[in-house]
Structure formats: structure tokens, C-alpha cells
Amino acid sequence: MNRSPPVKAELSAALAEEPAPRPSAWRVASLSHFLPRTLLWQTFFLIALLLTLALATWSQIFRHFEEPARARNLAQMVASVVNLTRTALINSETERRTELLIELAALEGMRIYPAEASDELEPLPDTRAMKLLTDEVRRQLGTHTRFASRWKTLDGFWVSFRLDPDDEQDFWLMLPSERIEQTGALEWLVWGGGALLAALIGAYMIVSRIGVPLHxxxxxxxxxxxxxxxxxxxxxxxxxxxxxxxxxxxxxxxxxxxxxxxxxxxxxxxxxxxxxxxxxxxxxxxxxxxxxxxxxxxxxxxxxxxxxxxxxxxxxxEPQEPLQMEDLPALLADIAEPYRLRGIKVRMDAPKNLEVPVRTLPLRRAIRNLMDNAVRYAGEDSPISLIVSAREGEALIEVADRGPGIPEADMDRMRHPFTRLEEARSNTKGAGLGLAIVERIVASHKGRLELRSRNGGGLRAIIHLPIQDARRGRARLLASDDPAGE
Structure with missing residues (x-):
């Protein structure tokens, strides 16, 4: 006996409107990746990448073989729900059917609607797991079974069924998406992340056995x-x-x-x-x-x-003499005295007291080299300027002459050993080691040698020395004036 028309009318009257679900939005954040430069972190990065790819591959392999069994279980559950729902609707009393539909919606989250030709439907996701599920459900319920992920404005797992195999009228049964979606994904993620973290710690310990000795x-x-x-x-x-x-x-x-x-x-x-x-x-x-x-x-x-x-x-x-505090103005006055006795004019401009940690003998040798160069290239009749000052945590020792000077393009080259500028200083002798020796001595003090052209002609050789107290790592500058260089 065909009972579909009465049931269809009752279903249409019993069901209330459902609010449309809110659309979901996904935001994709872009991350900047920087390749490491050290061997330790490059090797660690490659091992971490390999472990991550291996874990992802094994996850896909497990999923590939696990999906058919899961699809069969879900299909059996869907077919059972549909068959039980069909039996309950057919065998329930007419006055109790509306109550039955309300209870199914309230207790089980299921919705039942008659199918119409004008129904707005959205298909299920086109995935392997969903295809396995729908094929198995059709095998159990019949080839006329249809599926959808949305009916009008309601999202869920929608499956069609007929009250009687000979009836052409279809009904839609909605199951909550939670019953179809895979459960336990968070647990899998936590365990997989824990396994990956343990593997990365082991990888770092292995790589560090190479990185530490190389460091x-x-x-x-x-x-x-x-x-x-x-x-x-x-x-x-x-x-x-x-x-x-x-x-x-x-x-x-x-x-x-x-x-x-x-x-x-x-x-x-x-x-x-x-x-x-x-x-x-x-x-x-x-x-x-x-x-x-x-x-x-x-x-x-x-x-x-x-x-x-x-x-x-x-x-x-490199000088091996230890650093010791030295008063630069007194040191330079002592170095300049023999030149004054030779009749060379030495103009000195320095504060009263400026103590800096230096290697005294090598620094004396460096300053004498600069002064010998000044005398050799400018002549004994030309005055030499010695200027001592302090600026921005550095002590500056400047030796300035009025010789032919050095072109800007050749100043870096003149620091190299056995280098001479024949064009500018053709009448001079020497092995070309003076500035190279000064450069090495200054570098041993963690300072630097600066060469500049002098206004009006000549060369300014400026030694920059870091100022720091031997005990506290800071300068002691006891001066009432701070002269400026020419």
C-alpha cells in the first residue's frame, strides 16, 4: 500500500524554517623563510625537512589504506539510519508522525524533507574518501540514492531515500556533518607532532656532533x-x-x-x-x-x-707585549724630544693627561715610523704636527706633514708591505714596510690606521686606539681641553 502522499503532506506541515548557517572564511598567512648559513643549521634543516616529508608520506599511506574500511563502516551506519527512519515513518501512527520528526531533529540532529524538483543543492566534496562512501551507500540503498552537502540553506550530509521501492517520490535525510567527518584528527596531529619533535631533538644531537668540533x-x-x-x-x-x-x-x-x-x-x-x-x-x-x-x-x-x-x-x-696603562701625551713628548734635538720642528697639541691601555714599545715603534716618514718625505726643514685627542671612545694620535702626500686612490695600497709610491716620492729610499708595520701594530691594539690628505698639501696619518680602563673596561680622560686636528 502506497502511503507516500499523506507522509509528504505531514512532513511539509511539521517542519519549521531553519536559520541559514553563517559562511566561514579562511585566511592564509604568508610566512617568510630564511635559509640558514651555518653547516650545523643547514644540515639540521635538511634532516628536519626529510623527517617532515617522511611523516607526511606515511600519513598519506596510512590514510590511503584506512579510508576504504572507514567508508564501509560509515556507509553501514548511513544505510542503517535511513532504513530505521523509513521504517519508523511507515509504521508510525499518523497523529504521531509530526512528533516523531520533531524528536528526530531535537535528539539526533536529523532533518527530513520531501524532495522537490526546484531544490537548491550543492554536491559533496570530490574526494576519494567521499566517493568511497557514496558508492558503498548506493550499493546498499539503491542506485537512485542522491547526495548533497547543502539543501537550500542547511549544511550537512544529505542522502535521499524512498519510502517504497516502487514510489517515485524522494525524501531528503540530513545527518550532522560530525557523524561523517573523521574524528580523532587532533589526537593524530598531537601524536605526530610529538614524534616529529622527538626526531628533531635526536637530529640536532646528531648534527651537533659535527657542528661543535667544526666551530x-x-x-x-x-x-x-x-x-x-x-x-x-x-x-x-x-x-x-x-x-x-x-x-x-x-x-x-x-x-x-x-x-x-x-x-x-x-x-x-x-x-x-x-x-x-x-x-x-x-x-x-x-x-x-x-x-x-x-x-x-x-x-x-x-x-x-x-x-x-x-x-x-x-x-x-704581532706584538706579544701585554697591555698597560700609558699617558699618551707624555709618551709622545718623549718620542718627539730626539727629533727636536736634531733641529726638526715638532708641533705638539695634546691634553694634559690621557691614559690608554697600550703596548708601549710597539706603539713607540709605530709612531717613530710615521715621524720618520714625515721627515723623509717632507724634509727636516718642514714642521711635523703631533696631535692627541679623544673622541667617541677612541684615542686619536695624528702625525701630519707637509710632504707630497699620497693620492686618495693609492692610500689603501700603501698599507701593503713592499709598496712604494715612486711617482710622488721618487727621491726617497726604503723597503716600503713603514706603513705595513704601523698597520700591524695598530691592529694588535684592536685599533685602525687612517690616512688622509692634509689641507694645503701633505699627509695626515691618524692612529685610532680604543679607550678602556684595564680594570673596569672604561676610559680615564683627565684633561681640561680637547684639541682639534688640522
């Missing part, structure tokens, strides 16, 4: 580059790292022995060359030759002795 090796290499003997590296760990550490320790030992041999050779050169030069000068002065010839030969001997001194100074490498 120690780089630090020791910087010590070697500064001219000092590095600490002994531990020759342990992986075979490759231990081999590199052993080779580095052997290299550092060879360099230390070479440095000791160099110091011995320099001492021999100082004795074996300067002693004959002294005898040669004495012989020239006692030779009875004309005074003009004697002065020329003595000047040549002195130039040879000066060049040997420059080679010795440059060969000594």
Missing part, C-alpha cells in the same frame, strides 16, 4: 690567523672529525716551530748584518776621504741599517 676548529684557525698558538684540539669523536683535529694540531705545532725558527733567524740577522755595518761605517769615517763622500757613504750605511730594522720589525709579527 672549535674555526675558532682555533682564527687564533692561528692572528699569529698566536691555538689551544690543543681534542682528537676524539667521529673518525673524520678526529682526523681533521689531529691534522690541525700537527699544522699548528709546525707553525709554532717555524715561528720559533724565524725568531732565531731574525736574531742572527740582527747580529750578523748590523755588526759588519757598524764596522763599515767606522771604517768610512776613518778613511780620510773627502767629507762629501764620507757623508754620502755614511748615509747609505744608515739607510741599509734602517731597512734591516724595518725587515726585523715586520718579521716579528
Amino acid at each position: 672549535n676548529l674555526a675558532r682555533a684557525a682564527r687564533v692561528v690567523g692572528s699569529g698566536r698558538t691555538p689551544p690543543h684540539l681534542p682528537e676524539k669523536g667521529p673518525l673524520e672529525i678526529a682526523t681533521v683535529a689531529k691534522a690541525f694540531n700537527q699544522m699548528a705545532g709546525d707553525l709554532a716551530r717555524t715561528d720559533a725558527d724565524r725568531a732565531l733567524i731574525l736574531a742572527g740577522v740582527s747580529h750578523d748584518l748590523r755588526t759588519p755595518l757598524a764596522r763599515l761605517r767606522l771604517g768610512i769615517e776613518m778613511s780620510g776621504a773627502p767629507d762629501t763622500d764620507v757623508r754620502a757613504m755614511v748615509a747609505d750605511v744608515e739607510e741599509m741599517d734602517r731597512i734591516i730594522g724595518q725587515f726585523l720589525d715586520f718579521g716579528r709579527g
Whole structure:
């Protein structure tokens, strides 16, 4: 007996309007990714990427094989709900059907509506899991079964059914989306994230066994580059790292022995060359030759002795003398006094007291080199300006002359050893080591050498030294005035 017309009328009268659900909006945030530069973090990044891809791949594999079984279970549940609903509607008393529909909506969240040709429908998502589910439901309920994700304004899992197989009238049954969607996704995410985190911690521990020895090796290499003997590296760990550490320790030992041999050779050169030069000068002065010839030969001997001194100074490498507090104005006044006794005009402008931690003997040598250059290139009749000042945490020592100067384009080149500017200073002698020695000494103080052209002609050589107290790491500047350089 066909009972679909009465049921259709009752369903239309019993169902109330449902409010339209609010649309959802998704916002996608763009993130900036920066590739790491160190080997440690590059390796860690690659391992982390590999672990993440592996976890994602295994998740997809698990999902691929888990989806058919889950689809069968969900299809069985949907078919059972539809069959039970059909049976309840057919066998319920007419006056109780409206009450039944209300209870299904209130207690189970299910909605039942008669299908119309004008119904506005949205299809289900086109995914593998949803296709497996719908195919299995059609197999159990019949090929006439239809599906939708929205009926008019209501979202859910919509499935059509007929009260009687011979009836052409369809009804829509809505199941809440929560019953169809996969549950436990958050738990899977938490466990997967925990497994990934544990794997990343293990990866970092593995990578650090390579990164830490390489960091120690780089630090020791910087010590070697500064001219000092590095600490002994531990020759342990992986075979490759231990081999590199052993080779580095052997290299550092060879360099230390070479440095000791160099110091011995320099001492021999100082004795074996300067002693004959002294005898040669004495012989020239006692030779009875004309005074003009004697002065020329003595000047040549002195130039040879000066060049040997420059080679010795440059060969000594970075000064090893410890820092000690020194009063710069008093130090420069002491250096300038011999030049004044030779009749050279030295103009000095300095505060009363400016104490700076320096290596006294190397700094004396650097300032004397700058003053010798000023005398050599500007002449003994031209005055030399010595200026001491303090500015922005630095002590400045300036030696200025009125010589031919250095073109701006060649100032950096002149800092290199064995470099001379023949075009500007063609009548001078020397090995081209003066500024290179000053540069090395200033660098050992963690300072810098600045070369500038002087207004009116000449060169300004400015030594910048950091001011810091030996005990507290800050300056002690006791001066009533702060002169400015020319």
C-alpha cells in the first residue's frame, strides 16, 4: 500500500524554517623563510625537512589504506539510519508522525524533507574518501540514492531515500556533518607532532656532533690567523672529525716551530748584518776621504741599517707585549724630544693627561715610523704636527706633514708591505714596510690606521686606539681641553 502522499503532506506541515548557517572564511598567512648559513643549521634543516616529508608520506599511506574500511563502516551506519527512519515513518501512527520528526531533529540532529524538483543543492566534496562512501551507500540503498552537502540553506550530509521501492517520490535525510567527518584528527596531529619533535631533538644531537668540533676548529684557525698558538684540539669523536683535529694540531705545532725558527733567524740577522755595518761605517769615517763622500757613504750605511730594522720589525709579527696603562701625551713628548734635538720642528697639541691601555714599545715603534716618514718625505726643514685627542671612545694620535702626500686612490695600497709610491716620492729610499708595520701594530691594539690628505698639501696619518680602563673596561680622560686636528 502506497502511503507516500499523506507522509509528504505531514512532513511539509511539521517542519519549521531553519536559520541559514553563517559562511566561514579562511585566511592564509604568508610566512617568510630564511635559509640558514651555518653547516650545523643547514644540515639540521635538511634532516628536519626529510623527517617532515617522511611523516607526511606515511600519513598519506596510512590514510590511503584506512579510508576504504572507514567508508564501509560509515556507509553501514548511513544505510542503517535511513532504513530505521523509513521504517519508523511507515509504521508510525499518523497523529504521531509530526512528533516523531520533531524528536528526530531535537535528539539526533536529523532533518527530513520531501524532495522537490526546484531544490537548491550543492554536491559533496570530490574526494576519494567521499566517493568511497557514496558508492558503498548506493550499493546498499539503491542506485537512485542522491547526495548533497547543502539543501537550500542547511549544511550537512544529505542522502535521499524512498519510502517504497516502487514510489517515485524522494525524501531528503540530513545527518550532522560530525557523524561523517573523521574524528580523532587532533589526537593524530598531537601524536605526530610529538614524534616529529622527538626526531628533531635526536637530529640536532646528531648534527651537533659535527657542528661543535667544526666551530672549535674555526675558532682555533682564527687564533692561528692572528699569529698566536691555538689551544690543543681534542682528537676524539667521529673518525673524520678526529682526523681533521689531529691534522690541525700537527699544522699548528709546525707553525709554532717555524715561528720559533724565524725568531732565531731574525736574531742572527740582527747580529750578523748590523755588526759588519757598524764596522763599515767606522771604517768610512776613518778613511780620510773627502767629507762629501764620507757623508754620502755614511748615509747609505744608515739607510741599509734602517731597512734591516724595518725587515726585523715586520718579521716579528704581532706584538706579544701585554697591555698597560700609558699617558699618551707624555709618551709622545718623549718620542718627539730626539727629533727636536736634531733641529726638526715638532708641533705638539695634546691634553694634559690621557691614559690608554697600550703596548708601549710597539706603539713607540709605530709612531717613530710615521715621524720618520714625515721627515723623509717632507724634509727636516718642514714642521711635523703631533696631535692627541679623544673622541667617541677612541684615542686619536695624528702625525701630519707637509710632504707630497699620497693620492686618495693609492692610500689603501700603501698599507701593503713592499709598496712604494715612486711617482710622488721618487727621491726617497726604503723597503716600503713603514706603513705595513704601523698597520700591524695598530691592529694588535684592536685599533685602525687612517690616512688622509692634509689641507694645503701633505699627509695626515691618524692612529685610532680604543679607550678602556684595564680594570673596569672604561676610559680615564683627565684633561681640561680637547684639541682639534688640522
